[in-house]
Amino acid sequence: MTSRLDETAAGVFVIAVTPFRDDGALDLPGADRMVEFYLERGATGLTILGILGEAPKLSAAESAAFVRHVLARVAGRVPVVVGVSSPGFAAMRELTETAMDEGAAGVMAAPPAVLRTDDALVGYMHQVAEQIGDTPLVLQDYPLASAVQLSLGVIRRVIESVPSCVMLKAEDWPGLGKISALRAMAGLRRVSILTGNGGLFLPEELQRGADGAMTGFAYPEMMRDVVAAHRAGQAQRAADVFDAYLPYARYEQQPGIGLSVRKHVLARRGAIPSAALRRPFTPLNSDDLADVAFLVERQARRLAALG
């Protein structure tokens, strides 16, 4: 029995990549291995078809097939959020229906780049809510990718007027002040706040009141351990773990080749059969591979020293 996402969601929701075969075909069997990899390393939830899940590169039929396959594999062990952002409501509604029918816990959406005023943004989220009914909704605030700036006022108005909005994916870069301000807003319904940006500000975000991470960093155990140390009140320990991963995390978070780096490392770790991306993408060259090898080797040594 799958539960629906609600305001208490916390921990580590890993943004899953979408595995492809070397020939570019969707690799559904590969997704099985990936699901187990994430769950074994501390994922308390999964998010699929996010921007860094190459969602826009799938056809509508492929998206639906991927959603069905992953939900069947997860089989209710953790909640699964499905990214449904789309240029049009028809596609958004269709994918939402498929996802919820198959047992997803909720969906995630971001306003499109063309909207620029507070009213337009709030109005858009109202229309989203009309389209998807009472499906639990994650509001994605990701200006670097979406070119949309969601002010505190907009987020507040969405939380106040869209009861199905149970979570904010906070990915303003890094938006520490935004998290503090939301947590300090008198009278505002408390929603879950999970943070993105490859985890690059996770210790500070937790300190400000975030409930965990929702990002695709190739080492979910970093997020798991930082969240655990934070909950245990061990700030120095959280920073020690975080710092050990930071040099590589910074490298994975590059725009451009970042997703290629992430898939390369996930393939090396056995999480997915192939590091292939669908076009268009920026391939890694020998310099990039040497950088990654250098960083991963140093990371392993440092983690060993840390114990």
Add this chain to the structure above:
Amino acid sequence: MTSRLDETAAGVFVIAVTPFRDDGALDLPGADRMVEFYLERGATGLTILGILGEAPKLSAAESAAFVRHVLARVAGRVPVVVGVSSPGFAAMRELTETAMDEGAAGVMAAPPAVLRTDDALVGYMHQVAEQIGDTPLVLQDYPLASAVQLSLGVIRRVIESVPSCVMLKAEDWPGLGKISALRAMAGLRRVSILTGNGGLFLPEELQRGADGAMTGFAYPEMMRDVVAAHRAGQAQRAADVFDAYLPYARYEQQPGIGLSVRKHVLARRGAIPSAALRRPFTPLNSDDLADVAFLVERQARRLAALG
């Protein structure tokens, strides 16, 4: 037997709206009436699923159904171009296959807004050509909507290196200098150039070497008559016709409510059963409707005086 689009395409390709019922459902029977309306008023081609055809608001299944229906109704009487711009290649390829299987003459695509350098833009169009094979391709240059600037150098490189690119939809605003420069480029393969922007610069564009219009102005007879006068060498006559429509054409070309105005007038003219747009859209208020009535009435008087 439908012919494939080639470099000789000329005249008036009307960008068709997509008819919806008042409840927002796709109105396929309504599309029949619309097709006849356009053909009776001088369309020598049709373009469907363009940006102002609300293409992004359709689901993949709806897009395919609309393409099939319109192509069956047109039945080869005029060439039909299908807009296939999409955030991902899988969807683009799928829609292209449907379109060409059903008898489309070619497809139209624009590079996405995230691309910013000449090399990235040319590279993208190469990837498009790889995806759709030798399907006749219309390159859309529409910076106001796409936020992409296609320089002369980029257009030249695409024409030189993508043999299937047979047409430029010139919609840089208004890009008169661009048309002149393309026509003057020594050694460049001549492609068809049809122009957009609601026809607001059609006389000047024809003068610079454009082969006609590809736009959705609600009075296709304006484009038909301006093109005819231009071909007959009657520049003053072309300007007289154009000027008679200009006050309303300017009003229809507004961002925001423009498409609502166009559908309203098309419904008034009996081209489509309902003026309904899919959400999100900007509705007309009573002031807007009064403006349109005033402009259309003046236009009718002036056309009558013109003879």
Add this chain to the structure above:
Amino acid sequence: MTSRLDETAAGVFVIAVTPFRDDGALDLPGADRMVEFYLERGATGLTILGILGEAPKLSAAESAAFVRHVLARVAGRVPVVVGVSSPGFAAMRELTETAMDEGAAGVMAAPPAVLRTDDALVGYMHQVAEQIGDTPLVLQDYPLASAVQLSLGVIRRVIESVPSCVMLKAEDWPGLGKISALRAMAGLRRVSILTGNGGLFLPEELQRGADGAMTGFAYPEMMRDVVAAHRAGQAQRAADVFDAYLPYARYEQQPGIGLSVRKHVLARRGAIPSAALRRPFTPLNSDDLADVAFLVERQARRLAALG
């Protein structure tokens, strides 16, 4: 004795060009002729150092010299507004002080493109007001040039909280709905609304409650006559005059070469000694010049027929 700009400002504020000599030097004597030209053709105010006055191309010293010279020439005959938008407040304050010391009626400012949320935009205008004290302020809403979207809510908040804001320069394209909505806002202090965009929607804007035009169209008599007909309740007459100028007005309003066209026509009309622009600019070619000659000749005939 020069009066300060207030909420009752109305009529035709011409956005003045900045005259340069052929060698690119600022042409202060040329500005004298220009001032007289505008005043003789119906300007009830002038705006200098606007975006289409090539303000960013002047050094700080040149801007100050130009402001002094024009204000001395105008000598209080009409109110003069000075554009003071600047990347920094130090330059804005300096130019404002010069302008007001020399007898300007007020200043005009637009928020910078980097601001994206309602709060950021309102906050910016508060800081402007802090910098310039009680200097009468024109809020410029010009998204096509500034890439900033000022929502109705933002404009309302600025009017409510910045008492020195006495005018909105409405240049959203065309923003008819915005003007209607502002005029209908219960309890909102009435400010002057003058409209831009080359006058391309002037009749409709006046109908919605605008008080006149603030734009640089090379035929100020068009704005004068349309405003006069509107005030006399003669909507058909206003449209007749407007329509006669529209084909050329549309051509002058092109991005890119538009300002070159305007200066060319102003030089032909004897308003300025030279049509020179400062670099960077897009020069006119022989096709452009032929277009302008064709349009201006037709305009003259039509105005003659109109009487």
Add this chain to the structure above:
Amino acid sequence: MTSRLDETAAGVFVIAVTPFRDDGALDLPGADRMVEFYLERGATGLTILGILGEAPKLSAAESAAFVRHVLARVAGRVPVVVGVSSPGFAAMRELTETAMDEGAAGVMAAPPAVLRTDDALVGYMHQVAEQIGDTPLVLQDYPLASAVQLSLGVIRRVIESVPSCVMLKAEDWPGLGKISALRAMAGLRRVSILTGNGGLFLPEELQRGADGAMTGFAYPEMMRDVVAAHRAGQAQRAADVFDAYLPYARYEQQPGIGLSVRKHVLARRGAIPSAALRRPFTPLNSDDLADVAFLVERQARRLAALG
């Protein structure tokens, strides 16, 4: 005797902040202390009036005064580069003349955001070169701030056609592939490449062929030591040093509050008398200050352990 910047420039050019007094006035005596601070900690050059030097917030007169003061204080001990990017050429030329007259080694400029095509960008840099003559020129490639994408082809064309361009400030994020590609371009004149982005990718950038850093990180000794270790072939040592600073460097590199953080730390370190920024800026709150204290304390411990 001050030398002019040339293609051999290397090492650490610190982007200097601009010191203000608590009341917002320019603090010229404060600049003396700052210059010494930077030179004592390994700066082999200085860059003033960069974007993160709050250059746009100064009036033209203040900019000139600051340039004069800093150059007099430096007195030829290291080369000084002056940022001269400006919306107009008149201001750019004026500031360049002041800078070179007073002994600057060269100037730095970036194309404005409105330019979008390769030809427009190259053409702009040609116009810059016309304006400033043979003044040594640093081409700034900083898309995150400028919204301009300089492709490899554009950079190549500028280097080939503008002989005075002796340096690229590489701040594409992080643009590792760009540096590799530039260094591998056959037949291209070798220019200096210094890198920005707060130093967040310095080890990898040096590995790819960069000659050093040009950025304002509050601990110039990090850049000095990483560059030295790199030159000595000690990659692990370079990474050890870099990693020790990375947690704080990441925090300082935040958009929004980043510059406030930097000035706060510089003031704490005694580099400048006051951490004041000119408006508009984002102030630090107690959470931010606690984060910084936590990070700086850990950094000190780690550096001590490193030896």
